[in-house]
Amino acid sequence: MKIGELARRAEISAHTIRYYERIGLLPRADRDGGGRRDYDASTLVWLEFLGRLKTTGMPIRDMLRYAAMRAAGPATERERHDLLVAHRDRVRAHVAALQSCLAVLDTKITGYASNLTNEAKDDDTLPNQLRKPLR
């Protein structure tokens, strides 16, 4: 698989894939006769996992630590386990914070909505086509 296809499948740019290789997040890719990167499916799986880490807000430097441990072999499994557990805890805390923010947003939105509804009510001496839509 060429870099373009991998980029399309992983939904990131080829630029980003080269950048990841440069910083060590991806191992140096095998090259074809013309020096072009050639990937197999396992790279896609790894990129997808990196995408999960990224979505959950893991900084690249931590992904690098994880990638280095993976490259170092099974002796680092406990360390990798612990890193993921610590990360999961942070993500859970973040989700909880988001949910609390969502509650605040809901309150605020409800406040605006009831204001708007009342304005619409105040409107009811106007002919229909001039009233504000209720949404």
Place this chain on the structure above:
Amino acid sequence: MKIGELARRAEISAHTIRYYERIGLLPRADRDGGGRRDYDASTLVWLEFLGRLKTTGMPIRDMLRYAAMRAAGPATERERHDLLVAHRDRVRAHVAALQSCLAVLDTKITGYASNLTNEAKDDDTLPNQLRKPLR
């Protein structure tokens, strides 16, 4: 309230508060005799709300739009409502994505954990003090 106290209470730095004022996220603060910023409680409330927007990933340029509408008065209430609803939808989608990532993390962690447990089992011909701790 001086900037230092506001900073402590809002849990952001005084630098950041001045920066927010500079870019228009906070209105220009009243000054005391010596030209120093003097705040009342409403600024703290506004900063706390901005913190919610920030936690939920709203970029500063959108906060600026919201702040500008607020400053423009009640005529912008529907627009503000709509902005918050759109934001809430994005946040909900993000929470869903995070939860899906958490499921992947859980699977990965369980995998590592069972590996580690099995290694501990494989250990059981060793004298106790050489076994890997089970945690």
Place this chain on the structure above:
DNA sequence: CTACGAGTTTGAGCGCACTCTAAGTCAAGA
């Protein structure tokens, strides 16, 4: 044969959200 599109490299540039520096002012306590 040639044109095209996809790839290669190194290194520079960008947008975001701060974060800090330098040089100065001011009020209150020892």
Place this chain on the structure above:
DNA sequence: TCTTGACTTAGAGTGCGCTCAAACTCGTAG
């Protein structure tokens, strides 16, 4: 009176994660 520490300004610097530029090389379709 002196010192301390919190404040003031404009502007420069930082860290992150890309993103793009320039100049180049290939392989293949027409």
